Amino acid sequence: MKNVDSKRREFIADSARFASLAMIASALPLMASGTNATKGATMQKRKVGNLEVSAIGMGCMGFSHGYGKTPPKQYALEAIREAFDFGCNFYDTAEGYGKEMFYAGHNEELVGEALQSVRKNAIIATKFHLSDEEGKKPLYDTIKSHLNASMKRLKTDYVDLYYWHRINETIALESVAQVMGRLIKEGLIRGWGLSQVGVKYIDTAHKITPLSAVQNLYSMMERECEKEVFPYCLQNNIAVVPFSPLASGFLSGKVTTSTKFEGDDVRKFVPQLSKDNINANQPLLELIRAYAKDKNATPAQISLAWMLHKYPNCVPIPGSKNKERILENLGAWSVALSNSEFKSLEKELDKISIHGHRGIEETQQNSFGNKWKNQNFKKAKE
Numbered sequence: 001m002k003n004v005d006s007k008r009r010e011f012i013a014d015s016a017r018f019a020s021l022a023m024i025a026s027a028l029p030l031m032a033s034g035t036n037a038t039k040g041a042t043m044q045k046r047k048v049g050n051l052e053v054s055a056i057g058m059g060c061m062g063f064s065h066g067y068g069k070t071p072p073k074q075y076a077l078e079a080i081r082e083a084f085d086f087g088c089n090f091y092d093t094a095e096g097y098g099k100e101m102f103y104a105g106h107n108e109e110l111v112g113e114a115l116q117s118v119r120k121n122a123i124i125a126t127k128f129h130l131s132d133e134e135g136k137k138p139l140y141d142t143i144k145s146h147l148n149a150s151m152k153r154l155k156t157d158y159v160d161l162y163y164w165h166r167i168n169e170t171i172a173l174e175s176v177a178q179v180m181g182r183l184i185k186e187g188l189i190r191g192w193g194l195s196q197v198g199v200k201y202i203d204t205a206h207k208i209t210p211l212s213a214v215q216n217l218y219s220m221m222e223r224e225c226e227k228e229v230f231p232y233c234l235q236n237n238i239a240v241v242p243f244s245p246l247a248s249g250f251l252s253g254k255v256t257t258s259t260k261f262e263g264d265d266v267r268k269f270v271p272q273l274s275k276d277n278i279n280a281n282q283p284l285l286e287l288i289r290a291y292a293k294d295k296n297a298t299p300a301q302i303s304l305a306w307m308l309h310k311y312p313n314c315v316p317i318p319g320s321k322n323k324e325r326i327l328e329n330l331g332a333w334s335v336a337l338s339n340s341e342f343k344s345l346e347k348e349l350d351k352i353s354i355h356g357h358r359g360i361e362e363t364q365q366n367s368f369g370n371k372w373k374n375q376n377f378k379k380a381k382e
């Protein structure tokens, strides 16, 4: 672990160039509370490849699918812009978000429209999928046509961070990595990434065209990435962008056994959020609530502050359709845990068993994912 530790130290030193989290945090105690969140404050920056992004980004998926009824378009546009005004410059979308409820690209269109006037100062990450059929065609042309379509919807002529959304085993990762290298050289993308991958794939890809980021499932309830992915990425200057960092809202403490998941809400199928598991996982919430009380913060903020403290290459992208919660989550950057607070939180966390999981089946797309699509979208559209 010595090498990883020294890399970690280098990374921290590098990040310190952008801002001192501790100093700014102590100057802005009100930011720790969602309702008192201060607009226009300078959020700490982190590195994703060569990009400087806000320490916490914004997952925009919920405006188009996955978490039940979506808000009106105008509200979504305002929410994205208010996040920007708050200091968030890092936005996560995908060509597929909206496909089932609206149409493919719905979410990219929202993000593009909201950020059009501040495009130069925004970092936009989007993702593409490749079907088996597409893998048989010339790969550069195929990926470029996905990218062109995304750029059109995003109202831009470059994408900051372009992820392959899911590995397709029928298509050589090496070939995709080469295409991404070419797109970077052409100035069409500024960096690339993979999503929901282990170290084997990360290493293969990174050796061909260095990765800027890996976007994986990670939260206090899903800590698999700590074993290999974080150490590898720290060692190789790759950012880890946790998706579902709040365990689909559970870590906010606001999901209870009586919460109803409406429409296409994916949480109907998340095993961690079955009534039994919500009950069984209460010790985790009690722990986070105690820290939240001490730090004048919210449980969601403690969950995010914990991962920011733990890994300097970590840039979570919490998702919410609610303006106040978006600012609450972004405000977590100013909740500075001291080393001793962090250590004792870690120690307590290690003792807690987590009941149920969030993501494995979703990733395989053959049980959780298909169940969600087949049973939910038909009903939600009616």
Ligand SMILES: NC(=O)c1ccc[n+]([C@@H]2O[C@H](COP(=O)([O-])OP(=O)(O)OC[C@H]3O[C@@H](n4cnc5c(N)ncnc54)[C@H](OP(=O)(O)O)[C@@H]3O)[C@@H](O)[C@H]2O)c1
Pocket: 058, 059, 060, 061, 062, 067, 092, 093, 165, 195, 196, 215, 216, 242, 243, 244, 245, 246, 247, 248, 249, 250, 252, 254, 300, 317, 318, 319, 320, 321, 322, 325, 326, 328, 329
């Ligand atoms: N790469 C991938 O395969 C992949 C997969 C899934 C997601 N993503 C990306 O990751 C982003 C985040 O993931 P996610 O949305 O699944 O998970 P998440 O951020 O862990 O949780 C989102 C859920 O938590 C609730 N929530 C968020 N903040 C809250 C707060 N402060 N208090 C109470 N409830 C809160 C939201 O409800 P409200 O809307 O009601 O606030 C929403 O239902 C997505 O937007 C998407 O961009 C990527």
